[in-house]
Amino acid sequence: MSSKGKKTVPDQAHPLVALYKEMLYYRRFEERVLVAYTNQKFSGFCHVHIGQEALCVGVQKCLRPSDYMISGYRSHTQAIAKGIPGNQVFAELFGKVTGCSRGKGGSMHMFSKEHRFLGGHGIVGGQAPLATGAAFRIKYMKEDDIVVCYMGDAAMNQGQVYEVMNMAATWDLPVLFIVENNQYGMGTDIRRTTSVDHLYKRALAFDMDHSMVDAMDVETVIQHVDKIVKKMRKDKKPYLLEAKCYRYKGHSVSDPQNYRTKEEVAEWLKKDPVLVLGEKLKSEKLATEELLESWDDEIKTRVRADEQFADESPNPDMSEAWMHVYLD
Ligand SMILES: Cc1ncc(C[n+]2csc(CCOP(=O)(O)OP(=O)(O)O)c2C)c(N)n1
Numbered sequence: 001m002s003s004k005g006k007k008t009v010p011d012q013a014h015p016l017v018a019l020y021k022e023m024l025y026y027r028r029f030e031e032r033v034l035v036a037y038t039n040q041k042f043s044g045f046c047h048v049h050i051g052q053e054a055l056c057v058g059v060q061k062c063l064r065p066s067d068y069m070i071s072g073y074r075s076h077t078q079a080i081a082k083g084i085p086g087n088q089v090f091a092e093l094f095g096k097v098t099g100c101s102r103g104k105g106g107s108m109h110m111f112s113k114e115h116r117f118l119g120g121h122g123i124v125g126g127q128a129p130l131a132t133g134a135a136f137r138i139k140y141m142k143e144d145d146i147v148v149c150y151m152g153d154a155a156m157n158q159g160q161v162y163e164v165m166n167m168a169a170t171w172d173l174p175v176l177f178i179v180e181n182n183q184y185g186m187g188t189d190i191r192r193t194t195s196v197d198h199l200y201k202r203a204l205a206f207d208m209d210h211s212m213v214d215a216m217d218v219e220t221v222i223q224h225v226d227k228i229v230k231k232m233r234k235d236k237k238p239y240l241l242e243a244k245c246y247r248y249k250g251h252s253v254s255d256p257q258n259y260r261t262k263e264e265v266a267e268w269l270k271k272d273p274v275l276v277l278g279e280k281l282k283s284e285k286l287a288t289e290e291l292l293e294s295w296d297d298e299i300k301t302r303v304r305a306d307e308q309f310a311d312e313s314p315n316p317d318m319s320e321a322w323m324h325v326y327l328d
């Protein structure tokens, strides 16, 4: 039969479509978080992950539920990727009892023992010793899970990170240290604070396996990280991955961003992981402009439902104030 004139129906079950929708969900989630913050629906610190979605989505695809993950304070969407429902993350931002940390953690302290997401930490580099401890447990219990430890580029100049990299390398502990090199620590350009041109080179000091990945492209991330994770499960050794990326918003909500030029931001916007994949879906006939718009509408509705859940949830009862201070 001739295919002439036949209209191709986009394959909505294609894996690239799922990756796109997931990244778009994180993008819209964080945009909504910014709106809620600006409308004073919650206060305190708030750091969004806009621009860094490809890494978050790609890495998770290479893990299994029993693997552990730990991160810094820019971790709303990493927590969701690890399995915490988005509405519980939103409720945590609002300090509600339905939040994943029962409203006691807030933006910087998402946590779920059930999903093996060990935080959300505000001390730069503070997650690295905890990650190494979790990896020690895995070794002690003779399991073959791994620990993903996300850190920012500024964490690579923290002393405790090197102490535990040395331990992890000496004791063969399965920690995948992932440095999200978005090139700024608050308003400071990494080149002003760091002696090496590539952060992965720091692994050489510990004879630790290492590499760098373009973290603006989700397919590249999956291909690269999948190999690392498979190797780590076999070798049971640590690994340092430098993930080159860019954050499109300020460090936190109050950031005039006068430390970088508009031209620089515009250059990186050309690599926007969500937009670039959307264009690819269209060019490969996996989506049309109308389909992209309808997915966007669906996702915005989903995010509004997450927020509504947070809005309608109760605050913690005063009796909770002394709960979870010490282990029962
Ligand atoms: C030990 C410590 N020193 C300083 C700070 C203040 N501080 C908060 S965020 C930040 C920058 C961290 O940048 P980076 O690690 O690159 O992560 P990003 O914000 O880019 O994701 C600093 C210095 C802190 N929280 N902890």
Ligand SMILES: [Mg+2]
Pocket (backbone or CB within 6 Å): 152, 153, 154, 180, 181, 182, 183, 184, 185, 186
């Ligand atoms: Mg940074």
